[in-house]
Every structure is written in C-alpha cells, then in structure tokens.
Amino acid sequence: MIYLKNHKNKIALMFIFCLIISSLFIPAAAAQTSDEDIPVFLDGKQLEFDVPSRIENGRTLVPLRVIFEALGAVVQWNTQTRTVTAHREQVTVTLRIENKNAYRNNELVELEAPPVINNGRTLVPLRFVSEAFGAFVDWDKNTRTVTIKSPEEKKDVIDTDRGYPHSVTPIVGEPLITLSQARIWAVYRGAHPDFIEIAELYWEIGTELGIRPEVAYAQSAKETNFGKFTGVVSREFNNWCGLKIFEGGPCDEPDSHARFPNDRTGVTAHYHHLMTYAGVRIEGESLSPRSSLVQFGCAPYVENLGGRWALASTYGKSIVWDYLVPMQKVFD
Template sequence: MRIWLKQTMTAVGAISLLTLPTAAFAAPHVTLNGTPQVYDPEPYQKNGRTLVPMRAIFEALGATVEWDETTKTVTGVQGETKIVLQVGSTTATVNGQPVILNQAAEQTNDRVMVPVRLISEALGAEVQWDETTETVRIYSKDMKDRVLHLGISDSISSLDPALLSSYNDYTVAQQVHEGLVRLDRDGNLVPGVAKAWDVSYDGLRYTFHLRDNAKWSDGSPVTAQDFEQSWKRQLNPETASMWSFEFFAIEGAEKYDLSQGGKADDVEVHAKDDRTLEVQLAKPQAYFLRQVALPFFAPSKTTTEPLYNGPFKAERVQYDQGALLVKNEQYWDRDHVRLQQIDFEAVPDTESAGRAYESGWLDGYNPLPQGITPEMPGSVVQTPPLSTVHYLEFNEQKVSALQNVKIRRALTYALDNQEIAEAVFGLSASGANGFVPTGVSKGAPSSGKFRDTAGDALHQAANASQAKTLFQEGLKELGLTALPNVKLLINDTMEAKKTAALLIQAWHDKLGVDVEAEYLPFKLVLQKQTTKDFDITLSGWGADYDDPMTFLDMWVTGGSFNNAGYSNAKYDALVDQIHKEADDRKRTDEMVQAEKLLLDDMAVGPVYFRNSVLQYRPYIKGLAIRSLYPMYDLKDAYIEGKN
C-alpha cells in the first residue's frame, strides 16, 4: 500500500475541566454511564457550574432524596454518605463536613436545581466536562473502573467491514466485529467465530467450523451464510471496497471484483450448512489465516440497524466525534470481557489531546499528545511498528550511472538511518535495517517476526566506512570522475523536506556529491514515480497483509510498483518458489534469501521504518498492541489501580 509521507492535523476546540466563564449558557448535555439524560427542566450553567434537577441526579445515582420546604433544604442519602444543601447557601455538608460551593443550589420555577459535580462526586461517581460537545459525562461508582476514554487522531468514516478506510476505523471496528479467527496478545492465531478449521493437504481448501454459541448483538446466530454473503459483498464491484484485493487468493474472487466475466456464484466461498464454511483458494497461500484475522474479513449484518458480533457493540456513533461502545452481552466469550464501556473520542488537535490527557479526561491517545513527554510520570509509552518502510528508489533506466551496484550501495551506506529517523520523526520512526519492516510476521500460522529471523540485512553501520571507496570504484568502472547531476524527487511536506535535507547533506559530506531536491505534492510525486520520471526518489510502502511477501514480491521483473525497473531472474525465480512453498520453515528461509538478494543488488535503499506512538495510563492492563491495521485490541483489557 502506497504510503503518504504526510500528516494532516485539524484544530478542534480546547478541552477543559467542568468550569466555564461566569454567565448563563444554552442547556448542556448530560450523560450517565454513556446514556444521554433527559431532564425537566433542562440543565443550565451558571458561575462556571452545571445545575440539574435535584431529584433526577440523586435517584439516578442510587440515592434517596428528601426536600424540606420550610428550611429549603435538600438531603440525599446513599449508604453511609449523606449530602445536605440549602437553597441559596454556598456551603453544603458531606457527612457533616462543610464544602464551599462556587454556585449554590437554587429554586427555579418551583424546581430545585443542584450543582451536578458536587452531588456526583460525593456519591463516588466520576465527572468529566467535554467542552467540544458541551457535555457533562458522569460515570457511577460501579462503572468508573470499567470504562476507558481513548482519544483517536481523527474522525471515524465507517464501522462496516467492507468500507473501513483508516487506522481509526480499523481500531474501533476491531472491538465490535469478530472474524473466523483472531490474534491473541502475543500475535498467535486463535479461534474466533470458528472453533476449529481444517486445511487440505495441498493447502487449497479451508473448512471452518463455527461455534454454536456465536451470536449477533440482537441474539440471532452468526452463520456460515453470514460470512459467505459478507465476503462476496466485499468483492461486489458496486460495493467499491478498497480491501477487496485481500480476498483475491480465493478462487474466482479477482474476476468477480474486477468485472472480468466472473459472478458471485463463481467465488469459491460456500456455506455447506449454518455452521460450516468452505473456502477454495486459487493457489496455496501460507498467510491466508492471518489475512482472515483482519477486520475486513469479519461478517456484517444489518436489520433495522447494524449488528455486531464482537466483544463490544456500538451504542452510539457520531463519526466526526467518535463512538461509544458497550459490552456485547451476546458475545460468545463475554465472561472474559472485563470492560463495560469504551468511549472513543476524536481529538485531531494534539494540543487539545495533551490537555485532555493531563486533566484525566483521556486514559490514552494515539499519537503522542502535544505537551506530553514519554518521561511524564504515570504514563506508559509504546511505539509499536506500523509495518511500513520508506526507501530510496534508483532509476537505472533514466540514469545510467545508477546501474552500477557500487554507486547504489555507496548512496545507501553513506546514510545514518537511525539518525535520520530520530531527527525527523522522534519516537515515530526507527532506522531501517532491512526492507521488510519491523512488526511483520513470518507469515506462517505460528507466531514470530520476520525481522527477528532475518536480523540486520543492511549492515549499514559496518559498511559506512566503505561508502566512499565503493563510490570511487563505481565511478572508475563507469569511466567517470563524478556522478552526473541527479535530483531527489520527494514530497513537499515538512517531514519530507527535513528528510531530504539530511539525505543531501550526508551525500555531500560522505561522498562529495551534490544532489538537488525536487519537492512536489504527493499526487505529482506518485505520478512521476509511476511514469519513471525521476532520478532518485523516496518512496513508502505499508503492509497490505501480515506477511513479508507484501514487500518482497513488489520487485519481480515488471511488477506494478517496481518503479526502479529492477530485474533479476534469480530473484524472480525465488519469489515464484516462495509462492509455491508449503513448508513454513523453508518458506521463511527463502524469504530471508530473497531480501538478502534484493539488498545485495541494492535495488532499493531502505531508510526508515515508521512506528505508531501510543501513550496511556499504567492502570490500563491487558492491552493487545498490533502492528497492522487495528492499533490495539481491547477484548482482554481491564483497569486496575486507577485510584
């Protein structure tokens, strides 16, 4: 997947605590445990405090309430907690202890209005103020340690598995949908809706056996027919799913999706009965089960409203603001789901996110909020890899000098990849030591990361001292005394310009080469890359699926994204063998060999791998961090030690 070297940020209103300028405002919204509250009369704000009808708030939080008309006194009792307020008095008592109020209780149109924060917090509830939506959020004592408030960096576009289009979509969808298989916290494949599966000896036929107790959120059964219909809907050209290509390993899928004479009935996905799904592949694919674990392979079903079959269900979705998820009591493994609610809040502005995190309104955020440092006490920072690589492409067809492998190696070894990554991206990148990025699995059903097996395939540090010698030897072999004038084609974003400056400086300092940068918008860069109208360019590629071949098979002769024009018959044969290999261990060894050959030829020059940056409070436990598509899985998450 082509990666944009670009970050888009839009501003939203600041987030503060439950304090407002001294004035009367339009009625704020109030939610209790995520459910909107309706009051008569409506709440209002005064002197920076929100007031609500006394009886409604006391009774909603499980307290009894008494009104003394003579003394104009409100008394609320819950267990051993006793709250006393008098209309007009700025002093209340909680269990006999005085509490000074910014705003006294008052009587309006024969209704007594009380400050919501005092009552809620005195009764053990948690109160938060969201200025963006002008909402008071209250979480009762029994719920506050079972609710997560997580910030996401942008809006949600869809939760439909066929229409997901961003990391935020994937992350939220992961919590409400479940496919046939899923990954555990260590990245191992485990049963999902399918309790078991069989694979034919030739690796072409997969038979999935569904659980009897797998249900939709309305209590209806999840069936094999649901999967068949959902997968074929993904492939229907009218759906226009951007992920339909993920299904192309299935016999008949590609022809149907690309309108090449195929029909839905030709796609070899068939429900043999309610609990048995049979899938026939066009050719063996070692990583097929890992693909099936991705969010797009989950089933979808809509009656009067969307249904969900995952650990949580969407209670409310406001796409530009976020989504409120609640535990799905129909989920087959509900007894192991400990959270009751997840409140995803879209906060694109990192400065606002930083204030929200510091105030305690957000329990976690991705990316790192502005003003929040990894060293901040009471925080956990993780930098899971994003399974993306950014690399130099050398146009050998346009610049004859770049046909010399020593020249290409010199241009790559002259760089300090880790220094570039840290200088430009900080925690959100690391220097590349191969072409297949950190985080990508070995592709087999068993766990394990490819980079752990392949190790450092670039050996940049060891080869740095040879860069100048290799460069001079390459020029001599070409009969040149200097490299012809070349340009570096790159995006015009801030990060790209910083990267280009470091590349150009390194080439000047280490090789004595002066390279000119050509900055263009991404679409024009992509156009020039596709038409091979460049000398050297910085490109990016992200995993389409969790297997090294999503990176390695790009470089076969004539490949659609082989903009460098690389061609090596030995490499082509090796990639072909990998596609056919049924033995997992041999296949991994062959992929290691393919990457080594690619980098021996220095067909491309890897520069950096991108990381996600996730910051969250240490009381969040059981969080499963992912490297591909969903940023994390919250099925096993829980809160411990928050207060």
C-alpha cells in the first residue's frame, strides 16, 4: 500500500511538471505577435529599416530610431536603465523598454503598448510617433502602409487649409470641425465612452459662447487622456480640463483640483477659463474658480497657452499638433 501511494505521488508530480513545461509555450501563442515588412513613408520618401515592424495584439510597432532621426531628433540609449531619450528642438521624449509610461517634456504619455526590443532595435507603437514630435501618422489597413508627415509638412497644411496665420490657432470663432468628425476621431483614438458622449456638450456650449469647440475638446483630450482620467483628477470631479481650485496646490494632489456638480457645469467652467485667456467677456459670474487669477486676453491663440495654462512652454503647441490637427484629418 505504501508503494502504491508513493507511485501515485510520483505520477502526480510528473503530471504537474508536464503542465508547467507546456504552459511556458502558451504566452507566445496568446501574444499574437508577428513580424512584418510594413512600408513606412515620411514626407513621401520610404524609410529603410534593418528590422521589420511588428503587429502585436492588433497594434503596429515600428522601429523608433530610424523614424525619430528622420524627423530630426537626436536619439540616445542607456543600456543600464534600458531607456531611450530623444531630443528635437524644445521637445524631449523619454521611454523605457517594456514600460507603457513614456514622458514628453516631463508630461506623462500612456502608450498603447510597451516598447520592445527586436534584434537590438527599439520598437514603439505607431501612434507614439505622432504624440512624441507632433507628426501626422496615417495607417492604411488596405495597403498595410504607414504614412508620416513631419511637423513642418503639417504646418503647410494648417496654414493653407485652415487659414491660421503664421501657424497660430485662434481660440475664438466658429467651429471648423463638425461634431461628427470629433466623435469619429475620439473613437479612433480609443477614447472612453464618456469622452465621446460629452462632445455634444462641448459643441453646444462652445457654439453658444463663440469659442471653437474643437479647441476645447482637443485640450480636454490632452488633460483627461481622452476621458480615461489616468491622472490625479478622477471622473467623479466632472473636471474636463484639469482646473485647480482658487488656492491652487501641488499638481499631484487631487484636493488641489476643482470639483463640479455635473458635466455641464464642468464643461462651462472650462470654456469660461478659456474665454478669460482669449479676452472674451463672460456674462455673469465665471464658473472657473481661477478666472480672476488670469491676465485677461493674454492668450488669444492656442499656442499662447504654453507657459500660462500649464508650465510647459509647448503645452499649447501640443494641443494643436498632437490633437487638433489629427482631428481635422477626419472626414465624416
């Protein structure tokens, strides 16, 4: 009886061992990863890579260094920390291998997928190319081709197609983008359903107050990570633009930020704060707790918000190039 019992234990242990060994092969299949030679064109010229791009869980990962250097960035690699740092003009981008948190001028950017290394080369999600240096990126699923337009190319587009003088973007005016376009763009960017739904409120209130709703909506996308509220401000605040209370406080403290009773009040407060920056008088009392602290009319253009609404000097430019311009590319 003792022999049989020991024999059964050995069989059970062997069975468990086989399960452990076989499980090692499961993640590779579940990851659904495949390398693929995807053509990438920058300003009409095809880029050459020494490693293929990769499709991972439905996300397109492309070689970072070749694209960033083609955009004029200086790329550095830290072997010890497995960190990539890229500099271009006033923008510094930092990311770490197998970490979804990247930083653009010390501002957190959550990646769709973590960077990976393939044959000694760093691959990053395609969308990050746009988020990093303001390039316009388009993926053609039919031809399986990536098209990238550099920020300089986009400048020509915005000047000629939208009439922005000297690449400055007015805050005041009629909408140049429809509500339908904005919603399609939000869906494409993987926005939270609440962010897609609140677009209607932005277009209603913005049109009524004479502020371009696409500008406020683009800023809200930046401040809330497309309604996912991945920062210190949670959804329950109904604070769609990161407004602080009158007393202010540390950026990483939730209590430093304003809370509003509902979305309409929060969106209206957002517009009232923008109106003060843009130099538009508010009828009645401002719903923004910090309007009185803003120099009236100091930022008639979105680009002027840099160093004012937020400390980063590129804050306003980021709203334009990383959010507003891609929204303009959507056709309803």
